[in-house]
Amino acid sequence: MLVGHDAVVARLARAVAQGTLGHAYLVTGAEHSGKTTLAQALVQALNCAADEVPCGECSACRRIIAGTHPDVHVISLDSAADEEGSKRSEIGIKQVRDEVRHWAQLAPFEGRQRVFIINGAEMLSGEAANCLLKTLEEPQAQILFLLLTADVSRLPETVVSRCQRIDLRPVAAETIEQALLERGVEPSKARLFSRLSHGRPGQALDAASSEEFLEDRAGRLELFFEMAEGGLERRFEYSAELASRFSKKRAEVRETLDEWLELWRDLLLLKAGADESVVNLDYMERLQSMAHGFNIKEIRAAINAISQAQRHLRRNVGARLALDVMMLDIPRARAARIAAGG
Secondary structure, eight states: OSSSSSHHHHHHHHHHHTTTTSEEEEOOOOSSSSHHHHHHHHHHHOOOSSSSSSSSHHHHHHHHHOOOTTEEEEEEGGGGGTTSSSSSBBHHHHIIIIIIIIITTSOOOOSSOOOOOEEEEGGHHHHHHHHHHHHHOOOOTEEEEEEEEGGGGGGOOHHTTTEEEEOOOOOOHHHHHHHHTTTOHHHHHHHHHHHHTOOOOOHHHHHOOOHHHHHHHHHHHHHHHHHSOOHHHHHHHHHHHHHHHHHOOOOHHHHHHHHHHHHHHHHHHHHTGGGOOSSSSHHHHHHHHTTTTHHHHHHHHHHHHHHHHHHHHHOOOOOOHHHHHHHHHHHHOOOOHHHHHH
């Protein structure tokens, strides 16, 4: 079930009902914003046999979700593999030729339209994007393309211009919280997960369904407090750990820095008296105590240090150097002030 994005859903529903759906759509949005769910719901609506579509219960709806419908083709990095079976770093031209161009010339087997969902379209190689462009420039009847991307800037403008664009904006925390409550999530967790998701419903739903999420997060946050209050020797040790991990699992390191940035912003909110806007609600007391160890200027310096490190990592500056500089620039909490409460 799609959470939020009511205007987008209404727009597509009208197009389906009136028979005015375009031949290609580019759906953009952050990870876990609902791109895949929206694509599946649209394809279900096109092929559903019920009076009110999509019903989610008919054979076509169930097979679309299961990935077994013969007229729905999903192309993604996960399905890209080389001849030895190793996962590849891009969606190549062979995959587009075999899974798109060939099938795009054929009429639907049993559905109303043959649909191609390219998940992670920004991972198309240059050759693959050009190959896809030729197909987009010669639209066939009963063929629909749905390109899903978290980074539209990495797609050639020629491909973007051939698609109708749909931007999935962040969903209001209140909307996500209500969706979690309707799924039986306890109120305190629903409120926390809705804030931690930053407008990404999928992120909140994943957190609510994971038994390890809060435990894993607690371990990461304890390291944050240790770094904020610890000396340079321990900071540099952890900087080395992060730099080593960045070479293999960049997403994990980026997630760590995002969490740190969010915690420092929470401290800034507390210093400003905006307690109601704090994201990490379950750490409110700990953060309130820690806020006594910094002034606003120091907190802003920490935020700037982390933001600068993130920019350097995106530009492929040496990870160890970027992280070491960050550790040097983050002020250290004054333990005496924390203990004294001011």
